[in-house]
């Protein structure tokens with residue numbers, strides 16, 4: 091039996107090594123130096139752009155944003171591209187009665203093709219958030235585009251037009267991309283977009299979003315990208331998340347394409363800590379290598395055919411450095427075959443081992459326990475970490491999550507092993523192995539219906555394991571069964587390990603349930619490999635407890651190490667959100683936080699909860715508030731006129747101007763139904779009109795202010811409320827600077843300062 095245990099251990103080590111390899115090959119390459127060959131992408135050269143672009147915060151509308159834009163125009167012009175600035179107003183319709191708009195300046199440059207079949211657009215945003223320099227987000231994307239274009243100029247001209255679109259106001263409202271799609275002549279015929287983003291400071295660039303009908307483009311990506319990291323499941327996950335990038339308005343306008351971002355190190359995202367020196371330049375290299383190769387491939391391809399959504403979606407996922415791919419119409423056949431194969435395995439298992447079908451069904455019923463418990467345990471572990479270290483509440487992933495991630499994996503293993511140790515003698519190892527596979531087959535069908543791009547995650551391992559199991563049971567040699575277990579485990583590891591590894595940065599430890607679920611499903615496939623570790627049927631209780639015991643101790647050790655390693659300090663602060671709002675009409679002022687359970691520094695400003703959304707229409711509902719000393723700040727000037735149009739309709743014209751160089755203006759019209767509106771020369775999209783309120787948030791307003799016209803119907807007196815918003819609380823009375831281990835949360839309202847006034851007509 092000792093030999094059996096050793097063989098089992100060897101098999102596990104082999105599979106562990108395969109899992110490690112599957113994850114390691116996802117990692118980005120070393121950055122190429124500044125003197126890399128001219129036709130290649132060099133992260134060294136691209137990083138010089140990063141340092142220029144992200145020298146400081148360059149939020150849309152700011153002087154720093156002007157400086158960055160000039161740098162981009164100069165660089166592209168020097169590279170020989172026809173370069174211009176699109177000056178326009180973009181709009182992002184929200185819920186009925188709400189719209190975000192912005193004055194945008196997009197940098198647009200063209201590299202004409204020799205015999206174009208369409209246009210390829212290289213898109214990244216040149217603005218940063220208001221509270222950080224955007225060293226990765228999106229200096230990474232912009233510099234990848236610049237260095238790609240430079241390398242392209244070294245080779246022969248491409249067949250298709252390549253259009254560089256470096257957008258403005260992505261952070262504010264995706265308004266640069268929207269304005270480009272809405273009104274730039276180059277956008278009129280659509281085309282294929284490569285959008286580049288960074289939601290962190292490192293990790294592999296993941297191609298996480300596509301247009302519908304992605305089979306053609308996924309094929310080009312798989313064939314051309316030297317560092318392909320993509321899964322069709324990411325597309326499904328991303329659709330369920332509230333995140334958006336420039337890709338969204340472009341997709342909405344009929345473009346197709348691929349959206350790529352690197353996402354690890356998300357604690358720095360949108361914060362002052364998103365600096366160039368934190369960038370993993372290997373991530374920049376991978377992003378650039380892929381962009382250059384894809385541009386060359388798509389630049390030579392027939393873009394008309396590639397932009398056709400009728401080609402259907404593909405299933406794809408990373409396997410050992412490559413991308414495995416099959417057409418979407420195979421999703422249901424694969425899921426169905428997996429169910430049939432697991433059924434066949436149950437029958438063969440009964441014949442060969444004497445295990446009854448009832449026992450296999452019991453195994454199926456019992457296997458739901460770890461499938462449910464493992465994700466719950468991962469969430470409970472995070473809740474415990476937040477309780478121990480309250481600053482974690484504001485993060486989706488800690489600054490240094492590595493030990494915790496291993497801890498979650500160990501926790502899943504511990505849950506699985508404790509469960510297995512408790513049930514294996516009662517039900518039998520064979521019945522449990524078959525029953526457990528049943529869950530993967532069932533989930534394959536559920537996912538085929540709900541999220542087809544993710545069905546492969548469980549259907550392929552279930553199919554592989556069931557087929558291997560059937561062959562192993564029917565074959566005569568004694569080594570056939572352990573070999574079948576090893577093959578089944580290898581298939582599951584190859585399919586699931588990369589996705590589990592990508593899930594950790596994608597959703598963060600705050601949603602550790604997601605990687606935990608797929609990790610426990612992987613563990614269920616490995617049950618036949620784990621079985622020999624438990625020793626012979628006659629082994630004593632102590633012997634059986636060794637394996638789960640080790641896993642429990644390892645879990646505790648890993649989480650303990652995580653807590654010791656990941657402490658808040660000046661370079662890794664606990665994020666918090668605080669803002670200040672002054673009603674200039676009444677002289678009342680408040681400190682406000684969107685946080686339920688803020689850190690001590692923030693809590694010191696707050697003494698209760700209040701709904702201030704009528705006074706400050708950009709605030710959402712009930713928030714933590716505290717009385718503040720009114721600051722001596724000028725209210726925006728609000729000039730209004732009303733003209734009777736007859737039929738109960740009135741036209742209200744508004745001119746609003748900030749005296750504080752505000753980053754945003756809000757115009758909020760209430761008291762009558764708003765049926766038409768024009769702001770800064772652009773019509774407000776009709777789908778937000780027709781409500782008893784229209785709230786317009788206008789980002790990057792010109793210095794001379796914004797003029798607007800509203801057509802209202804019925805109602806009584808109309809109230810126009812105007813707010814201006816700026817960044818930074820340091821000069822306010824009563825403000826005390828943050829302690830060095832307290833930072834600025836990566837939201838768009840951190841350190842926001844609002845001043846409001848109103849007119850009634």
Ligand SMILES: [Zn+2]
Nearest residue numbers: 227228287288
């Ligand atoms: Zn971004």
